Amino acid sequence: MANLETGFAGIITPNPFWLASAPPTNTGYQVMNAFRAGWGGAVWKTLGVPIVNVSSRYSAVAYKNNRMMGLNNIELITDRSLETNLKEMKEVKKKFPKNALIASMMFEKKEEWHDCIKRCEDIGIDGFELNYGCPHGVCERGMGSAVGQNPDVCERITSWVTDVATKPVIVKLTPNVTDITKPALAAQRGGANAVSLINTINSVTGVNLETMxxxxxxxxxxxxxxxxxxxxxxxxxxxxxxLTNHPDFKLPISGIGGIETWQDAVEYFLMGATTVQVCTAVMHYGFRIATDLNAGVSNYLDANKMKSVIELKGIAAKKLRKWQELDLNYKVIAHIDPVKCISCQLCYIACEDGAHQSIELLPNTRVPKIIEDTCVGCNLCSLVCPVESCITMVEVKTNKKKLVWADHPANQSN
Amino acid sequence: MKRNSKLEDLNKKFEKIKPQMTPSEAVVESSRCLFCHDAPCIIACPTSIDIPMFIRQIMTKNTLGSAKTIFSQNILGKSCGQVCPTSVLCEGACVYHDLNEKPIDIGRLQAYATGHAIDKNIHFFEKGKSTGKKVAIIGAGPAGLACAHELTMLGHKVVVYEANKKAGGLNMYGVAPYKFSNKDAIQELKYVSAIGFEIKTNSPIENPSKLEKEFDAIFLGAGLGGSKKINIPGEDLSGVYGATEFIYNLRDKDLKVNVGKNVVVIGGGNTAIDAAVESSLLGASVTVIYRRSEKEQTAYSFEVEHAKKHDVKFVYLTSPIEILGKKKVDGLKCIKNKLKSSSRKSEINTVKDSQFVIPCDMVIIARGQEKMIDFFKSISKLKLDDGKVVVNKDFQTTNPKYFAGGDCINGGKEVVNAVANGRDAARGIDKYLMKKK
Structure with missing residues (x-):
């Protein structure tokens, strides 16, 4: 059986599932409940200068019956005193010495950073996460994403921390940038031991049609x-x-963003993450989802004859190419299984109105027919089909050698 | 006091089998719809309601838009949502069956959206610009009301003649009250007739030709007559009822009717089932006898299941031969049958020496309704086929001034078929009247 124990930037964690720095890690009470439920680690709600929070704080995007497909928050970092937080962190570490406890921090001045680092290390935390990602409330004061968006500042502040910290330092990156590799490389130059990504994305979730x-x-x-x-x-x-594919980037990554199931977690590992962090799914369903995260990943590793999560690292990321490197002579066309077809004809109307008019309706049957001569193999019909594996994309042997854009006759730069 | 609580109990027993959806139920259920292209449910609906569209509009909380989508095809969309045998129509055609998933609850969604507009008294259609033409409608049932509404939209002046004291036809006097109540029927009638056509109740028309002078066209939506007799001894004993009359009485008296302790219903159709379930809800112990086997029964299987849930017993391959009793019924003498072949219309042979008696104090005969042949024969040049009025694709009869629809042309189908006929006949009448100009 696979062993989920994972090493991340020198931190040993019983499993790769951590709670992200957010409302679920606000108190010792919550974090202890989380560890009891099977979470491997927790990044404490960001410590920093005193702030005050507003009411209300969250809004969400629902899709049909699915609530909270996307969640948006305007909450800031911890609104409790540093003393209270440190006292509870110490208790947690004492009760759960094997679980990873990470202190998230966000300060303005070098001395503030240094003071907090020392006090955290004194109580035995396992590492630090620098919050360079928060996109609201604090960036206006030159913190959070204001740091993450400016590689020079990112590097400088990271080095303030790494100069004094004896525990591993993780830099949490904001996605509100054009090129994520720039702040990540800056963090690396600043001496960070790892990065985590993504923090939240700038957003307005919607407009209330009654109040406008x-x-x-x-x-x-x-x-x-x-x-x-x-x-x-x-x-x-x-x-x-x-980041996984950048030749100069060498740090381990803790993946964050929409992880809810073990499948999500595996996708993150396959794209290069060593550990993952979860917040929204816990805010939706509670800590108990850890049970299936652990069991699901473990079963997946067993099924693939792997011993540890690290074996998954980056396998899928390696299959990413620039568009220009894709084979233009490869061809698939859609195939409809008439036995599985429930005759909703969604594929027909999607192709007819939204794609390439390559599905036709014939008299005396409700099963649509692919017009193979014009089908471009776009996948749309198979995506809208409500029946599992009813429409499959079948490779057509073209007997042509691989041809990329650089060598293509239509390329005018040739 | 005591009587009121008894009535409350009765109303509870007759509670809707398809209760009104809550807004959240409606949104959740509507979200399941796949929004099929050229959807099979539309094809299965006799009034061709754009079902995926109205369901999508419920999902987007455009409930009024949804109601309009329904009403523009079927102005009696509320009652149809509640009384249609949806499992053999729209819901029976839902593609989810092929996925072994529960079909969309179309009937209840339809009742939800239309009920929203009716409760809020929001109307979507107006009286058309007057054409100066007048149309008489005989029968204020689903066919007549749908026809009247459509004709009024088209600008014709309409008078509906109804023999009963209340308009509504089947919805008022025929449908089982646990599907559609008197309150529902009155509310829908008020909503539909608000467009501005006249209904004259207590106005039986004995000779339609007398209306010919005053009106430019006449629509026959007269439905069917009373229950058929079965011509066995004892049929005139006290305690013997026709199913149509029994149900009429139940609806007319708003459930306050007496029922026997032991009731036998004769017949295998949907009306037999309705009468049986209603008797059971009123407190009787009920047996249905049918001359053929369960397989040949014309009642929908979901109706038979519903009856079994209400402890209705079924005795198949059994025919009545005599109703026993002096003044009042005290038993039904029956004989067992065997079928000569497996065909649906197989010859029936009786089994020798197989007579037996079912003790009972009430017999309900549900072997179909009479056709009103004498009434239709009073109209000149009106062709009948097996008692049914013959019409062309515009629902015009062989007498060009007369149009017809509903049970009197199809021999007795669903409310939704009558609505479709009435609506389309109105368009036929409009074509006839406006061409003449």
Whole structure:
């Protein structure tokens, strides 16, 4: 059986599932409950200069019956005193010495950083995470994403921390940048031991049609917030792979963004993450989801005859190419299984109105037919089909050698 | 006091079998719809309601838009949502069956959206610009009301003649009250007729030709007559009822009717089932006898299941030969049958020496309804086929001034078929009247 114990930047954790720095890690009470439920580690709600939070704080995007497909928050870092937080962190570490306890921090001045690092190390925490990602409330004061968006500042502040910290330092990156590799490389230059990504994305989740105000509201007004939850996973996976595949980037990565199931976690590992962090799914369903995260990943490793999560690392990321490197002579066309077809004809109308008019309806049957001569193999019909594996994309042997854009006759630069 | 609590109990027993959905139920259920292209449910609906569209509109909380989508095809969309045998129509055609998933609850969604507009008294259609033409409608049932509504939209002046004291036809006097109550029927009638056509109740028309002078066209939506007799001894004993009359009485008296202790219902159709379940809900012990086997029964299987849930017993391959009793019924003498072949219309042979008696104090005969042949024969040049009025694709009869729809042309189908006929006949009448100009 696979062993889920994982080493991350020198931190040993019983499993790769950590709680991200967020409301679920606000108190010792919560973190201890989480560890009892099977979480391997927790990144404490960000410690920093005193702040005050607003009411209300969250808003969400629902899709049909699915609530909270995306979640947005305008909450800031911890609103409790540093003393209270340190006292509870110490208790947690004492009761759960094997679980990873990470202190998330966000300060303005070098002395503040240094003071907090010392006090955290004194109580025995396992590492630090520098919050360079928070996109609201604190960036206006030159912290959070204001740091993550400026590689020079990112590097400088990271080095303030790494100069004095004896425990591993993780830099948490904001996705609100054009090129994620720049702040990541800056963190590496600043001496960071790892990065975590992504923090939340700038967003307005929607507008209330009755009050005509954006969500969420505070006394009738709103502000942009940080977006997370299942909806952000595709964005996070892309950024994760960009770092995984960057030749100069060498640090381990803790993946964050929309992880809810063991399948999500495996995808993160395959795209290059060593550990993952979860927040929204816990805010939705509670700590108990750890049971299936652990069991699901363990079974997947067993099924693939692997001993540890580290064996998954980056396998899928290596299969990413630039568009220009894809084979233009490869061809697939859609195939409809008439036995599985339930005749909803969604594939027909999707192709007819939204793609290449390559599905036709014939008299005396409700099963649509692929027009193979014009089908471009775009996948759309198989994506809209509500029946599992009813429409499959079948490779057509072209008997042509691989041809990439650089060598293609239509390429005018040739 | 005591009587009121008894009535409350009765109303509870007759509770809707398809209760009104809550807004959250409706949103969850509507979200399941796949929004099929050229959807099979639309094809299965006699009134061709754009079902995926109205369901999508419920999902987007555009409930009024949804109601309009329904009403523009079927102005009696509320009652149809509640009384249609949806499992053999729209819901029976739902593609989810092929996925072994529960079909979309179309009937209840339809009742939800239309009920929303009716409760809020929001109307979507107006009386058309007057054409100066007048149309008489005989029968204020589903066919007549749908026809009247459509004709009024088209600008024709309409008078509906109804023999009963209340308009509504089947929805008022025929449908089982646990599907559609008197309150529902009155509310829907008020909503539909608000467009502005006249209904004259207590106005039986004995000779339609007398209306010919005053009106430019006449629509026959007269439905069917009373229950058929079965011509066995004892049929005139006290305690013997026709099913149609029994149900009429139940609806007319708003459930306050007496029922026997032991009731035998004769017949295998949906009306037999309704009468049986209603008797059971009123407190009787009920047996249904049917001359053929369960396989040949014309009642929908979901109706038979519903009856079994209400402890209705079924005795198949059994025919009545005599109703026993002096003044009042005290038993039904029956004989066992065997079928000569497995065909649906197989010859029935009786089994020798197989007579037996079912003790009972009430017999309900549900062997179909009479056709109103004498009434239709009073109209000149009106062709009948097996008692049914013959119409063309515009629902015009062989007498060009007369149009017809509903049970009197199809021999007795669903409310939704009558609505479709009435609506389309109105368009046929409009074509006839406006061409003449």
């Amino acid at each position: 105000a954006p969500n969420p509201t505070v006394a009738g007004h709103s502000t942009h917030g940080g977006y997370c939850g299942p909806a952000v996973k595709p964005i996070a996976l892309n950024m994760l792979a960009e």
